[in-house]
Amino acid sequence: xxxxxxxxxxxxxxxxxxxxxxxxxxxxxxxxxxxxxxxxxxxxxxxxxxxxxxxxxxxxxxxxxxxxxxxxxxxxxxxxxxxxxxxxxxxxxxxxxxxxxxxxxxxxxxxxxxxxxxxxxxxxxxxxxxxxxxxxxxxxxxxxxxxxxxxxxxxxxxxxxxxxxxxxxxxxxxxxxxxxxxxxxxxxxxxxxxxxxxxxxxxxxxxxxxxx
Amino acid sequence: xxxxxxxxxxxxxxxxxxxxxxxxxxxxxxxxxxxxxxxxxxxxxxxxxxxxxxxxxxxxxxxxxxxxxxxxxxxxxxxxxxxxxxxxxxxxxxxxxxxxxxxxxxxxxxxxxxxxxxxxxxxxxxxxxxxxxxxxxxxxxxxxxxxxxxxxxxxxxxxxxxxxxxxxxxxxxxxxxxxxxxxxxxxxxxxxxxxxxxxxxxxxxxxxxxxxxxxxxxxxxxxxxxxxxxxxxxxxxxxx
Numbered sequence: 461x462x463x464x465x466x467x468x469x470x471x472x473x474x475x476x477x478x479x480x481x482x483x484x485x486x487x488x489x490x491x492x493x494x495x496x497x498x499x500x501x502x503x504x505x506x507x508x509x510x511x512x513x514x515x516x517x518x519x520x521x522x523x524x525x526x527x528x529x530x531x532x533x534x535x536x537x538x539x540x541x542x543x544x545x546x547x548x549x550x551x552x553x554x555x556x557x558x559x560x561x562x563x564x565x566x567x568x569x570x571x572x573x574x575x576x577x578x579x580x581x582x583x584x585x586x587x588x589x590x591x592x593x594x595x596x597x598x599x600x601x602x603x604x605x606x607x608x609x610x611x612x613x614x615x616x617x618x619x620x621x622x623x624x625x626x627x628x629x630x631x632x633x634x635x636x637x638x639x640x641x642x643x644x645x646x647x648x649x650x651x652x653x654x655x656x657x658x659x660x661x662x663x664x665x666x667x668x669x670x671x672x
Numbered sequence: 673x674x675x676x677x678x679x680x681x682x683x684x685x686x687x688x689x690x691x692x693x694x695x696x697x698x699x700x701x702x703x704x705x706x707x708x709x710x711x712x713x714x715x716x717x718x719x720x721x722x723x724x725x726x727x728x729x730x731x732x733x734x735x736x737x738x739x740x741x742x743x744x745x746x747x748x749x750x751x752x753x754x755x756x757x758x759x760x761x762x763x764x765x766x767x768x769x770x771x772x773x774x775x776x777x778x779x780x781x782x783x784x785x786x787x788x789x790x791x792x793x794x795x796x797x798x799x800x801x802x803x804x805x806x807x808x809x810x811x812x813x814x815x816x817x818x819x820x821x822x823x824x825x826x827x828x829x830x831x832x833x834x835x836x837x838x839x840x841x842x843x844x845x846x847x848x849x850x851x852x853x854x855x856x857x858x859x860x861x862x863x864x865x866x867x868x869x870x871x872x873x874x875x876x877x878x879x880x881x882x883x884x885x886x887x888x889x890x891x892x893x894x895x896x897x898x899x900x901x902x903x904x905x906x907x908x909x910x911x912x
Contacts, residue, residue, distance in 0.1 A: 521706075527785070527787065531783060611840065612861050
């Protein structure tokens with residue numbers, strides 16, 4: 461079995477030690493870091509995502525796979541930076557102002573990283589200004605916002621408005637999600653997209669950056 | 673009656689099947705050994721960090737109407753007010769698993785131990801609901817001890833943020849209940865801290881008063897539908 465296929469399998473099985481070892485082995489063998497990333501780590505996570513979508517595996521399996529992928533990324537990241545390999549996009553994520561719920565937002569971040577995005581996680585209770593400013597400074601393509609309370613949802617609209625006021629709506633797209641959030645609400649506030657769960661959010665972000 | 677409820681760790685340890693369901697794993701699905709390991713590890717962390725507590729305070733119907741009214745943001749019609757009007761007894765309640773679970777979750781995520789963090793979070797969510805159910809049962813026991821004789825009587829919980837009761841209702845509920853006694857606080861956005869907590873009203877009366885059709889405007893937008901599950905449990909005997 462080709463080593464990159466073995467690497468992908470180790471990601472699928474959620475084996476961080478093996479993913480780390482195989483990644484190092486491939487680096488030492490002179491395989492380009494971008495090839496290891498695409499044909500090993502992301503290939504494995506793509507299979508994981510597909511199996512999750514059809515309910516062959518469950519979210520804990522996905523999270524174990526993500527942790528394994530991170531072990532490979534830890535080895536590759538400095539080399540990708542050295543080679544100037546761009547990520548498929550940078551996404552700023554956070555739970556909006558007033559909201560302390562993290563879990564859904566964390567899942568989205570994990571799965572976005574697994575799909576190859578650079579993710580800047582601002583945590584929870586993030587003011588609109590901070591989201592927009594970070595996106596601007598980091599050249600993010602997308603801001604992902606999470607809310608679990610009806611009382612905090614309006615902050616999502618404030619982010620959209622801020623982007624509009626700064627003429628950034630065309631360059632920084634917005635995606636919203638969370639239990640009380642709906643596609644209808646996303647349209648109402650002028651967000652570019654709505655993600656109904658973590659897996660869907662990844663697809664939606666890929667669409668927003670034209671990578672699907 | 674206004675009292676702190678004592679819960680033991682054993683009282684709130686959730687059933688394995690309920691935790692798996694919360695993780696999105698259907699009954700009977702083949703479970704990899706690594707997932708079994710996660711559930712076992714999460715259970716150990718849960719027992720180590722959980723510090724459950726509750727509070728229960730009876731409230732007259734008229735006073736509850738004022739608590740329910742809150743800041744005037746409720747749906748124009750809701751099952752809560754209709755059911756409360758037919759109640760024989762009402763009590764405000766709050767339960768919490770304590771801050772230790774939240775701190776453990778933060779540490780796990782910081783260590784990028786996502787799967788274990790998510791499993792523990794799911795376990796705690798189920799346990800928080802279980803603690804709220806315990807509060808229902810304790811209230812029923814207290815009422816029966818006082819001679820409550822309604823043969824098919826049951827106390828069910830309703831919470832701000834659900835079934836047309838706007839989440840801002842937490843403010844008047846907290847002002848009346850004073851759950852700071854068990855370490856619960858409310859943020860400006862009406863979020864309870866610790867996060868794994870449940871608050872609301874227990875409405876006691878004949879089981880039939882809890883029946884309502886899911887035909888309110890907000891029912892279409894509701895993602896959880898847990899009210900239906902609880903009603904089914906009430907009338908099928910799944911709930912004692």
